[in-house]
Amino acid sequence: MTTGRRGKSRGPARETPLPAAAAQVLAAAALFLAAAGAACAQSADDFEVKQLPDNTLEITGYKGTAADVMIPSTLYGLKVTAIGDYACAVENEDGLLRRGAALTGVVIPGTVTRIGRRAFWGGYDGGGGLAGVSIGGGCKTIEGEAFAGNPRLTGVVIPDGVAEIGWRAFAGCGLTTLVLGKGVHTIGDEAFAQQRGWASFIPEEERTNRIGELVLPPAVLSVGSRAFEHNAITSLVISSAATKIKWGAFGGNPLARITLPSALEEDTLTSAGFEEGCINFWKNQAMAGGTYVKRGPIWTRE
Numbered sequence: 001m002t003t004g005r006r007g008k009s010r011g012p013a014r015e016t017p018l019p020a021a022a023a024q025v026l027a028a029a030a031l032f033l034a035a036a037g038a039a040c041a042q043s044a045d046d047f048e049v050k051q052l053p054d055n056t057l058e059i060t061g062y063k064g065t066a067a068d069v070m071i072p073s074t075l076y077g078l079k080v081t082a083i084g085d086y087a088c089a090v091e092n093e094d095g096l097l098r099r100g101a102a103l104t105g106v107v108i109p110g111t112v113t114r115i116g117r118r119a120f121w122g123g124y125d126g127g128g129g130l131a132g133v134s135i136g137g138g139c140k141t142i143e144g145e146a147f148a149g150n151p152r153l154t155g156v157v158i159p160d161g162v163a164e165i166g167w168r169a170f171a172g173c174g175l176t177t178l179v180l181g182k183g184v185h186t187i188g189d190e191a192f193a194q195q196r197g198w199a200s201f202i203p204e205e206e207r208t209n210r211i212g213e214l215v216l217p218p219a220v221l222s223v224g225s226r227a228f229e230h231n232a233i234t235s236l237v238i239s240s241a242a243t244k245i246k247w248g249a250f251g252g253n254p255l256a257r258i259t260l261p262s263a264l265e266e267d268t269l270t271s272a273g274f275e276e277g278c279i280n281f282w283k284n285q286a287m288a289g290g291t292y293v294k295r296g297p298i299w300t301r302e
Contacts, residue, residue, distance in 0.1 A: 058082040073109035085116040090123040110136035122149025126172045126195040189224035223249045245272045262289030
């Protein structure tokens with residue numbers, strides 16, 4: 001058993017169940033998947049593709065007319081394994097409108113392992129219309145700004161197979177609930193932040209992501225700078241592996257319940273954006289792992 005220099009044992013944080021809201025997100029995702037399967041019958045002609053060196057396909061564009069899209073797992077007899085950069089974005093890198101401007105829902109099959117940079121990007125002004133997204137269990141990487149700028153997207157389930165969530169991947173969405181899969185180990189800078197940078201300057205009524213409860217699964221090693229800045233997180237669980245929490249990761253959130261592991265350093269909590277009173281009480285408790293609760297202006301420990 002490791003003891004801190006203050007002479008008290010620092011025991012492990014207690015397990016905390018998944019937020020109740022997560023069940024609602026999972027149920028909604030299942031309904032969306034069923035509805036999309038019934039309503040969307042895309043043909044091969046609806047998609048632009050690129051043949052990859054491993055003889056699989058990458059979706060590079062969408063030219064269909066359906067607003068709710070079920071991406072096929074195979075096209076032309078080849079497996080679809082990637083959604084390319086800007087493939088279904090509202091705008092391309094030059095600001096020109098693409099077919100993605102009309103999308104309201106998308107189902108991504110389990111064969112897809114990579115969702116590319118700005119694949120479903122809502123544009124510089126956050127004009128994306130995506131309201132439902134189902135990501136298949138085979139996905140491993142969600143790249144930078146892949147779904148950013150879709151304020152109608154209120155909930156998302158990240159599958160267990162996803163290891164990395166890129167820079168601003170879901171920034172500027174309308175997320176109120178988020179389920180992170182068991183395999184996520186890296187959350188990029190500003191991954192779930194606001195549409196525009198430096199959210200402290202954005203009026204409250206114009207803020208987008210408002211995640212209320214967050215559980216970091218045990219695999220998470222790194223949380224990027226300002227990753228969840230200025231959401232609405234009141235309850236947070238940090239796993240014991242998450243020792244790399246960068247500057248401002250949780251800044252600007254009304255945290256009132258925090259479950260901490262015993263391995264965190266003082267500087268980590270300070271830079272991550274935690275309230276000074278919480279940090280002071282945590283130090284008073286020999287930086288012990290456990291659940292810390294704010295009652296009125298005072299922090300206590302369960």
